Structure formats: structure tokens, C-alpha cells
Amino acid sequence: MISLHLVLFLAFGAVCVAGAINLLAQTHPINSALSLIAVMAALAGEYLLLGAEFVAAVQVIIYAGAIMVLFVFTIMLLNAGVEEHTKGSRVAIMVGVPGLLIGSVLMAWVILHRSGTEAVAMGALPGDPRTIGQLLFHDFLLPFELTSVLILIAIMGAVVLASKPEAIQKRKEH
Amino acid sequence: MPLPLHIFVLVSVIKSALIIFFLLTAVAYTVWLERKVVGHMQNRWGPTRVGPFGLLQPAADGIKFLFKEDLTPPHVYKPLFLAAPMIAVVFALTSIAVIPFGNSFTAFGYAIPLQITDVNIGLLFILGVTSVGVYGVALAGWSSNNKYSLLGGLRASAQMISYEISLGLSLVGVLIMSGTFSLRGIVDAQAGHIWGFIPRWNVIPQFIGFFCYIMAAYAETNRIPFDLPEAETELVAGYHTEYSAMKFAMFFMAEYANMITVACLATLLFFGGWRGPIFGPTVLQVVLPVLYFVAKVVVFLFIYIWVRGTLPRFRYDQLMSFGWKFLLPLALVNLIATAIAVAW
Numbered sequence: 001m002i003s004l005h006l007v008l009f010l011a012f013g014a015v016c017v018a019g020a021i022n023l024l025a026q027t028h029p030i031n032s033a034l035s036l037i038a039v040m041a042a043l044a045g046e047y048l049l050l051g052a053e054f055v056a057a058v059q060v061i062i063y064a065g066a067i068m069v070l071f072v073f074t075i076m077l078l079n080a081g082v083e084e085h086t087k088g089s090r091v092a093i094m095v096g097v098p099g100l101l102i103g104s105v106l107m108a109w110v111i112l113h114r115s116g117t118e119a120v121a122m123g124a125l126p127g128d129p130r131t132i133g134q135l136l137f138h139d140f141l142l143p144f145e146l147t148s149v150l151i152l153i154a155i156m157g158a159v160v161l162a163s164k165p166e167a168i169q170k171r172k173e174h
Numbered sequence: 175m176p177l178p179l180h181i182f183v184l185v186s187v188i189k190s191a192l193i194i195f196f197l198l199t200a201v202a203y204t205v206w207l208e209r210k211v212v213g214h215m216q217n218r219w220g221p222t223r224v225g226p227f228g229l230l231q232p233a234a235d236g237i238k239f240l241f242k243e244d245l246t247p248p249h250v251y252k253p254l255f256l257a258a259p260m261i262a263v264v265f266a267l268t269s270i271a272v273i274p275f276g277n278s279f280t281a282f283g284y285a286i287p288l289q290i291t292d293v294n295i296g297l298l299f300i301l302g303v304t305s306v307g308v309y310g311v312a313l314a315g316w317s318s319n320n321k322y323s324l325l326g327g328l329r330a331s332a333q334m335i336s337y338e339i340s341l342g343l344s345l346v347g348v349l350i351m352s353g354t355f356s357l358r359g360i361v362d363a364q365a366g367h368i369w370g371f372i373p374r375w376n377v378i379p380q381f382i383g384f385f386c387y388i389m390a391a392y393a394e395t396n397r398i399p400f401d402l403p404e405a406e407t408e409l410v411a412g413y414h415t416e417y418s419a420m421k422f423a424m425f426f427m428a429e430y431a432n433m434i435t436v437a438c439l440a441t442l443l444f445f446g447g448w449r450g451p452i453f454g455p456t457v458l459q460v461v462l463p464v465l466y467f468v469a470k471v472v473v474f475l476f477i478y479i480w481v482r483g484t485l486p487r488f489r490y491d492q493l494m495s496f497g498w499k500f501l502l503p504l505a506l507v508n509l510i511a512t513a514i515a516v517a518w
Contacts, residue, residue, distance in 0.1 A: 054298070061302045
């Protein structure tokens with residue numbers, strides 16, 4: 001019997017794949033960016049189906065709502081024009097396409113045969129905010145803190161790279 | 175008793191239709207209220223001709239928007255030019271889905287909550303929907319292919335990203351105190367009184383959080399004093415310069431629907447939602463909370479308009495430095511202080 005759950009899963013999956021293909025096919029950067037947003041939103045739908053509402057909401061807020069806004073912002077600011085499609089190198093078509101097919105088949109086979117026999121059921125993952133908070137701030141506190149230091153370093157690096165040399169010179173003089 | 179599926183669908187459809195109807199009416203009458211209040215503040219009458227007190231003015235405006243010629247300038251990027259107002263209005267209206275506006279009542283043996291749906295990430299849902307709503311404004315500015323529109327769109331997206339951080343952080347204090355993302359749960363956590371007469375509203379311990387929220391929310395909704403994206407003295411009309419007729423009206427509706435959402439959230443998170451003195455027969459006990467809720471929301475909308483009639487507009491660099499250098503640290507300090515107080 002086809003359940004509503006399966007129908008929704010396939011629908012979100014179809015949007016995801018269609019968005020990803022459209023992302024590559026579009027010639028205008030802004031259309032590509034918008035396709036990527038569609039992919040992100042569909043992924044959030046898949047998370048919801050697993051019962052991971054918190055992850056789904058964060059996916060939308062962070063990826064669709066913040067990171068992609070910055071992408072779109074940059075494209076708008078640079079006023080990036082239409083790109084030309086190249087045919088692609090022959091190596092990419094000869095090796096890449098069969099490689100991709102073999103890779104996906106292999107991955108599907110491994111997932112079906114190696115890991116547990118059942119698909120992940122609705123709500124099987126610990127997705128509620130309380131559990132995630134417990135995991136992040138208690139069980140995995142050290143990796144979490146290390147990651148935050150890493151991000152801080154990245155932010156500082158971005159500030160240094162973006163600031164003009166004259167400005168740094170001026171600050172030293174003061 | 176949980177609802178059977180067919181009744182659940184029926185109830186949801188009826189509730190959605192009613193709430194969308196009320197929301198759109200509220201949007202129209204917020205516009206009327208704004209014109210009227212700002213008019214009186216500036217020693218004018220505001221709309222008076224259509225109906226008593228100009229009460230039918232929103233209907234006249236709606237008809238005008240519908241019958242105006244819908245121009246699409248030849249130089250625009252058409253798909254996105256058409257999509258942008260729809261994105262703006264759809265996301266502005268979606269966030270109302272998780273907002274509760276009263277207790278539940280019992281009809282035919284089923285408990286029906288006064289809310290379209292109670293999800294346990296209600297607050298995050300609203301934040302997510304509003305953060306995606308930026309695209310309507312940004313894409314409108316870009317696709318219009320007009321320098322004023324583009325500047326308006328860029329300003330809007332930069333402003334909304336900047337203030338979203340303070341907005342989110344200002345709410346974390348409330349979340350720590352109530353321990354849930356569900357808006358109904360947050361309202362329930364504010365039940366009762368301190369010393370028997372002061373309501374246990376979050377605004378009392380979280381007044382800094384409330385201040386940050388209101389500031390950030392005004393910037394998120396692009397209202398005066400933070401209405402830089404549509405500053406008419408420098409940008410014509412900002413991102414909606416090239417829009418006319420119903421497409422322009424959609425941006426207008428989105429702005430006012432966002433204002434209403436912000437007012438609803440302020441009521442729910444800081445002012446006890448629908449809580450207030452309840453008495454009388456069962457019907458009154460269902461109706462009174464809804465009235466309290468609506469009254470609180472109207473007060474917030476009035477403050478919005480009051481601020482608009484009073485304050486001048488910031489400069490853009492002032493707006494950015496206020497957001498990053500003052501509001502964000504303040505929200506962070508409030509968050510840390512709340513966390514320490516609760517952990518104590």
C-alpha cells in the first residue's frame with residue numbers, strides 16, 4: 001500500500017533532484033541560486049518527514065534564509081550576466097556520467113544490504129530541540145566548542161582579507 | 175478525543191479560510207488606521223469621504239488596485255518580476271498559520287484549538303518563513319532592472335539579514351524562560367500572577383529582550399525609522415518603483431501582514447497572549463481571550479503608526495552600526511544574563 005508518507009517523500013525528492021538539475025542547466029546565476037533554494041527547501045521537507053522538525057527549521061532559516069540570501073545579494077551586487085554553456089570536455093562525459101551512475105548504484109546497494117534492513121521510520125531520529133541541545137552541549141561539547149573556534153577563525157580571516165591595507169596601516173599609526 | 179481524519183481536514187479548511195479572511199481584512203483596516211492616525215497627528219482628517227469615518231476606504235482602494243492598468247515595463251526580467259510580489263505576499267501570509275489566538279473550545283464533542291496548527295517549533299517556523307520572505311523584496315529590486323529598485327532591494331536584503339540575528343537572539347531569552355518553541359506553550363508559561371495582581375508576563379523579566387525585539391522587528395518590516403529600502407526622498411519608491419496595480423498592492427499587503435505578525439508575536443511572547451481576566455458563561459469564556467489578544471495586537475499596531483508619525487528616518491550607516499554595534503551586543507548580554515539567572 002502506498003502511504004501518504006511515501007508519496008510526500010517521493011514528491012520532495014523529485015523537487016530536490018529537479019532543482020539540482022535546473023541549477024546546472026540554467027545560464028543565469030540568479031536562476032541557479034533560486035534552484036538551489038528550492039533544493040534546500042525540499043531537503044527541509046524530507047527532514048520533516050523523518051520527524052526532525054528542528055533540523056528542518058534550521059535548514060530553512062540558515063541555508064534558505066541566510067546563506068542563499070547572501071548568494072543572491074552577491075549576484076545582484078556584481079550584476080553577474082548570463083553565462084555561456086560549454087559542451088564540456090569529452091573526458092567529463094566519457095568518465096563522469098558512467099562514474100556517477102556506477103557510484104549511485106553502488107551506494108544504493110551498500111545502503112540496502114549493509115546497514116540495517118529497515119528504512120528509517122518517522123520520528124526514529126532524535127530530532128526534537130531538547131535532545132539535540134543535550135547532544136550538542138553535553139555529550140559532544142568539546143567538538144562543538146572546537147567547531148565554534150574554527151568558525152571564529154574563519155570570520156577573522158574574512159575580516160582581515162576584506163579590509164584594505166591602507167586602513168590597517170592607518171589603524172597602526174593611531 | 176483526537177479528531178478523525180475527515181473532520182480534521184474539514185475543520186482545518188474552515189479555520190484557514192476564516193483566518194485568511196480576517197487577516198486580509200485586518201491588513202486593509204491597518205492601512206485605514208494608519209492613514210487616519212497619521213492624519214490626526216499631522217492635523218488632517220485622513221480618509222473621510224467613503225463611508226462613515228472613511229471606513230469603506232479600504233474597499234475603494236482594493237477596487238482601484240484591481241481595475242488599474244497593470245504595467246510591466248519592457249526592460250524587466252519577466253519571470254522574477256512576476257514572481258517577486260507573489261513570494262512576498264505568500265510568505266507574509268503563511269506565518270499566521272502557527273499563531274494561536276485563544277484557548278480551545280469544544281464543539282460536537284471535539285476540542286478545537288483556536289489556531290490553524292500547533293507545531294512544536296512554532297517560533298522557528300515563523301522565523302524561517304520571514305527569513306525566506308526577504309527574497310520577494312530582493313528579487314523585486316533586482317528584476318526591475320532599475321537602479322533605484324536595485325538599491326532598494328540591496329538595502330532591504332542587507333538590513334534584513336543584519337537585524338534577523340538580533341531578532342532571533344532577543345527571543346532566546348523568552349525561550350529559555352518557557353522551555354519550549356511552541357507558541358501555545360510559551361503563552362501557557364506566562365499564566366498566573368506575581369503577588370496576586372501583576373500578570374506573570376515575559377516583558378517584566380525580559381524588558382531588554384523586548385526592546386531588542388521591537389527594534390529589530392521594525393527594521394525587519396522596513397518601517398520608519400528603518401524604512402531605508404523605500405526611502406522616497408532618495409530612492410523614488412525603492413524596490414517597488416516599477417510595480418503598479420495589484421502587483422504593487424501585493425507588496426503593500428505583505429508589509430502590513432508582516433506588521434501584524436510582528437504584533438502577534440510581541441503579544442504572544444512578551445504580553446501573555448490571550449491571557450486576561452475571564453468570567454461569565456462558556457461562550458464569553460471562549461470569546462474574551464480572543465478579544466484580549468486582538469486588543470493587545472491593535473495596541474502594537476497603533477505604536478507602529480505612532481512611531482511612523484513621530485520619528486525621522488535613520489541614515490543607512492547609522493542603521494547598520496546601530497544593528498551590529500549596539501543591538502546585537504545588547505541582545506547577547508540579555509541572553510547570557512537570562513541563562514545565568516535561569517541556571518541559578
